[in-house]
Amino acid sequence: MFGINTWKALRQRGVMGINQRNGDYVLMYNDRHLYPLVDDKIRTKNLALSAGIRVPEMYGIIDTEQGISTLDHIVETHGDFVIKPAQGAGGDGIMVISDRFEGFYRSSSGRMISPEELEFHISGIISGIYSLGGHRDRALIEYRVRSTDLFDRISIGGVPDVRIIVLKGYPVAAMLRLPTRQSDGKANLHQGAIGVGVDIATGVTLSGTWHNLKIDRHPDTAHPVAGVQIPDWQECLDLAARCYDLTGLGYLGVDLVMDKHKGPMMLELNARPGLNIQIAIDDGLVRRCQIVEKHLEKLGDDAEAEPVARRVALSKQHFAVARLPDQVITTAQ
Amino acid sequence: MRSVKLHARLLATTLLIVGIGSMAYQVLVQKVPLKESETDPVWVVDAQVSFTARPNQPLKARMFVPPLDSGFTALNESFISNNYGVNVNRENGNRLVTWSARRGAGEETLYYRLMLTPRFAEPAPPPEGGPQFRPSPSLQGAERVAADALLAPIRQHSADIETFISETIKRVNNLENDNVRLLLGGDLRPENRARVVDLLLAVAHIPAEPVHTLQLADNKSQQPELWLRTFNGQDWLYFNPLDGRQGLPEDRLVWWSGEKPLLTLEGGRGSRVSFSVHENEMSALQLAQSLKLQDRNTFIDFTFYELPVPTQQLLKVLIMIPVGVLLVLLIRSLVGMETLGTFTPVLIALAFRETQVIWGVLLFTGITTVGLSVRSYLEHLKLQLLARLSVVLTFVVIMMGVITLLSYKLGLSTGLSVALFPMVILTMVIERVSIVWEERGGPQSLKVAIGTLIAAVLCHFLMVWEQLIYLVFTFPGILLMLAAVMVVMGHYRGYRLMELLRFRAMTEEGN
Numbered sequence: 001m002f003g004i005n006t007w008k009a010l011r012q013r014g015v016m017g018i019n020q021r022n023g024d025y026v027l028m029y030n031d032r033h034l035y036p037l038v039d040d041k042i043r044t045k046n047l048a049l050s051a052g053i054r055v056p057e058m059y060g061i062i063d064t065e066q067g068i069s070t071l072d073h074i075v076e077t078h079g080d081f082v083i084k085p086a087q088g089a090g091g092d093g094i095m096v097i098s099d100r101f102e103g104f105y106r107s108s109s110g111r112m113i114s115p116e117e118l119e120f121h122i123s124g125i126i127s128g129i130y131s132l133g134g135h136r137d138r139a140l141i142e143y144r145v146r147s148t149d150l151f152d153r154i155s156i157g158g159v160p161d162v163r164i165i166v167l168k169g170y171p172v173a174a175m176l177r178l179p180t181r182q183s184d185g186k187a188n189l190h191q192g193a194i195g196v197g198v199d200i201a202t203g204v205t206l207s208g209t210w211h212n213l214k215i216d217r218h219p220d221t222a223h224p225v226a227g228v229q230i231p232d233w234q235e236c237l238d239l240a241a242r243c244y245d246l247t248g249l250g251y252l253g254v255d256l257v258m259d260k261h262k263g264p265m266m267l268e269l270n271a272r273p274g275l276n277i278q279i280a281i282d283d284g285l286v287r288r289c290q291i292v293e294k295h296l297e298k299l300g301d302d303a304e305a306e307p308v309a310r311r312v313a314l315s316k317q318h319f320a321v322a323r324l325p326d327q328v329i330t331t332a333q
Numbered sequence: 334m335r336s337v338k339l340h341a342r343l344l345a346t347t348l349l350i351v352g353i354g355s356m357a358y359q360v361l362v363q364k365v366p367l368k369e370s371e372t373d374p375v376w377v378v379d380a381q382v383s384f385t386a387r388p389n390q391p392l393k394a395r396m397f398v399p400p401l402d403s404g405f406t407a408l409n410e411s412f413i414s415n416n417y418g419v420n421v422n423r424e425n426g427n428r429l430v431t432w433s434a435r436r437g438a439g440e441e442t443l444y445y446r447l448m449l450t451p452r453f454a455e456p457a458p459p460p461e462g463g464p465q466f467r468p469s470p471s472l473q474g475a476e477r478v479a480a481d482a483l484l485a486p487i488r489q490h491s492a493d494i495e496t497f498i499s500e501t502i503k504r505v506n507n508l509e510n511d512n513v514r515l516l517l518g519g520d521l522r523p524e525n526r527a528r529v530v531d532l533l534l535a536v537a538h539i540p541a542e543p544v545h546t547l548q549l550a551d552n553k554s555q556q557p558e559l560w561l562r563t564f565n566g567q568d569w570l571y572f573n574p575l576d577g578r579q580g581l582p583e584d585r586l587v588w589w590s591g592e593k594p595l596l597t598l599e600g601g602r603g604s605r606v607s608f609s610v611h612e613n614e615m616s617a618l619q620l621a622q623s624l625k626l627q628d629r630n631t632f633i634d635f636t637f638y639e640l641p642v643p644t645q646q647l648l649k650v651l652i653m654i655p656v657g658v659l660l661v662l663l664i665r666s667l668v669g670m671e672t673l674g675t676f677t678p679v680l681i682a683l684a685f686r687e688t689q690v691i692w693g694v695l696l697f698t699g700i701t702t703v704g705l706s707v708r709s710y711l712e713h714l715k716l717q718l719l720a721r722l723s724v725v726l727t728f729v730v731i732m733m734g735v736i737t738l739l740s741y742k743l744g745l746s747t748g749l750s751v752a753l754f755p756m757v758i759l760t761m762v763i764e765r766v767s768i769v770w771e772e773r774g775g776p777q778s779l780k781v782a783i784g785t786l787i788a789a790v791l792c793h794f795l796m797v798w799e800q801l802i803y804l805v806f807t808f809p810g811i812l813l814m815l816a817a818v819m820v821v822m823g824h825y826r827g828y829r830l831m832e833l834l835r836f837r838a839m840t841e842e843g844n
Binding site for chain 1 (some may be wrong): 403669773777797823824826832833834835836837838839
């Protein structure tokens with residue numbers, strides 16, 4: 001029967017299901033009271049700053065209607081910036097301003113936006129249009145990340161990001177999320193972005209997933225997604241591993257962006273990372289998590305004292321893929 | 334983690350054992366029927382007394398009625414008469430009813446009706462004990478000789494009282510025998526034969542007494558059948574004086590014992606008593622409830638059936654909620670279908686009770702569609718979430734009003750059933766679907782809404798299934814079993830059916 005064979009095959013590969021993720025990982029490793037740390041982007045950012053983790057620079061926060069008038073002052077010295085709801089989900093409510101012209105703002109897609117329109121948008125964010133459950137929210141104004149040219153061939157609009165799953169401080173899986181036309185520039189798999197597996201040991205991209213399917217080429221640009229070397233990979237892994245010490249969340253999805261000038265930066269954290277990364281890396285998360293768990297068991301009480309470098313080294317050693325793509329692109333062409 | 338798992342497993346096992354135990358107790362010990370439709374036979378015994386009253390004389394009719402101390406439970410006993418006083422009293426283990434009137438005239442008829450059931454019969458109290466010896470009557474001449482001649486072989490062929498009586502009955506029924514014929518004196522009626530048996534037993538100092546029994550079988554009319562019984566020190570032993578059969582069949586009801594006639598009449602003549610028996614069916618539940626009114630011990634003690642009926646009706650709805658919740662849990666964790674929360678499909682299912690399913694589904698779909706259309710229109714106006722939802726909900730209520738009005742004008746009675754409760758639930762659902770739309774987009778909210786609707790319809794059918802309602806309501810232990818399943822599901826780590834599809838690309842088949 002189809003079902004039983006599939007079941008067995010998935011178990012054998014150590015594929016994680018939602019029930020298992022919720023029960024054995026999220027419920028086990030993530031304390032509920034720690035969730036607010038990652039649900040509010042401003043809190044996450046402040047936490048990261050205090051620990052010296054690189055994040056997009058915060059220009060200002062607007063949390064009242066009166067505060068909207070300070071926008072001019074906040075962005076006075078910045079030509080481009082991003083406005084985000086602090087508790088938004090799935091990339092909703094994010095407005096990217098790339099330029100200014102004659103008192104107008106220009107969005108990343110080239111549309112001209114009047115200051116009134118921008119103020120209205122911020123007012124919407126504050127009143128909670130984009131926040132979970134419609135609570136009052138804060139608007140965050142921050143540095144606009146400029147994606148490295150390396151990904152130009154395999155992404156459309158928006159900024160690709162790297163999602164790394166971290167278990168107790170050990171990076172176990174990584175994927176590069178590339179926006180598509182369908183995802184409207186957002187790097188969210190649910191909305192139609194593609195996920196491309198990344199080799200933990202080298203940072204080279206592998207094959208990808210799009211709507212639960214395996215794919216080899218970007219659906220819009222038709223360029224192969226495999227064989228791209230993510231820059232500063234070691235730093236990415238270090239950053240991700242440190243996010244565990246930062247938050248105390250044992251099972252964590254870390255989203256990083258690759259800025260053209262400033263290198264990798266931590267964008268946001270997720271306490272319930274999705275499972276489609278497994279299709280991207282073509283490997284089961286349970287299989288990988290169990291390796292880490294076995295290692296932790298061996299360490300016993302010393303587990304907490306394991307330094308970041310050692311943790312990353314272990315991950316690199318265990319989670320290297322057997323066969324890398326033949327051609328690896330390391331610079332933009 | 335392992336200890337927690339063990340703990341949960343222990344909890345589930347305990348819940349399951351307690352649940353099954355309580356149900357088993359109810360079924361096996363209390364004999365609670367597993368089906369609501371289960372019926373018990375109820376016997377209706379009618380005795381009709383008719384006689385001609387002498388004019389202008391006081392009337393007094395005394396008749397034996399069953400003592401009702403064993404084997405059967407009396408549901409109802411009635412004495413029907415016109416202008417008679419009725420009095421019931423006990424006499425030597427018998428019950429006697431006395432109908433009395435100052436004067437009667439012409440044909441008079443009295444009725445006695447008894448409804449009996451073999452269920453819930455309390456075990457017969459240990460017999461008070463009967464005589465174990467009696468003096469032998471003085472017989473003279475030929476009768477003496479005949480009796481002795483009969484008794485000698487009987488004594489030889491028997492070992493104890495039981496076999497002695499059987500042997501006696503056998504001999505007396507051998508009508509070829511001259512001694513028997515002499516004692517019977519040409520009267521071959523069963524009463525006389527019983528008298529002769531009794532006589533012989535008396536000569537042998539064995540106590541015995543005649544009992545008059547009625548058979549509980551569906552035949553129109555019958556007369557009491559005579560049996561003999563004797564006390565062996567522990568129990569009454571019953572014998573049929575015609576064929577020596579031992580042991581009273583289960584369907585025989587002792588009406589009275591002793592030699593007195595069934596009816597004694599003063600102030601009348603030409604008395605006649607006729608019996609008729611017929612069988613009725615009564616649901617076991619009704620039976621228990623009517624017995625409860627008589628303060629009898631039945632299985633409904635300390636069950637929900639003791640509650641007032643309106644409370645029972647409410648509880649029957651409430652008690653099905655865990656069943657629906659479990660179904661939603663299974664749909665979500667095993668199948669992986671997405672629904673709005675756990676409780677919402679159950680609430681919608683409850684709303685379907687009032688609107689009926691088809692109408693409910695139409696209403697749900699129609700109003701949700703309208704609500705969401707209004708929502709997406711308002712999205713263009715960039716209204717704040719709270720204001721937007723308020724407008725949506727207002728339009729939903731307007732829609733409901735219009736539907737109710739239209740269906741009333743068109744003469745559709747179902748429209749009127751858009752009662753307060755379904756309205757509140759529908760409004761709530763639309764709010765939640767809107768929030769999902771805001772947070773996760775249109776296709777996702779459509780998926781969730783359809784999942785919710787399917788789950789709600791399934792829940793509804795499960796929650797209005799009479800058989801199941803009866804089971805859960807009658808055996809509340811089932812709720813503990815459900816809780817056990819829920820606890821186990823809390824540690825379920827397997828794949829959801831939908832995930833088999835989702836991760837299919839990772840298997841060889843999928844490639």
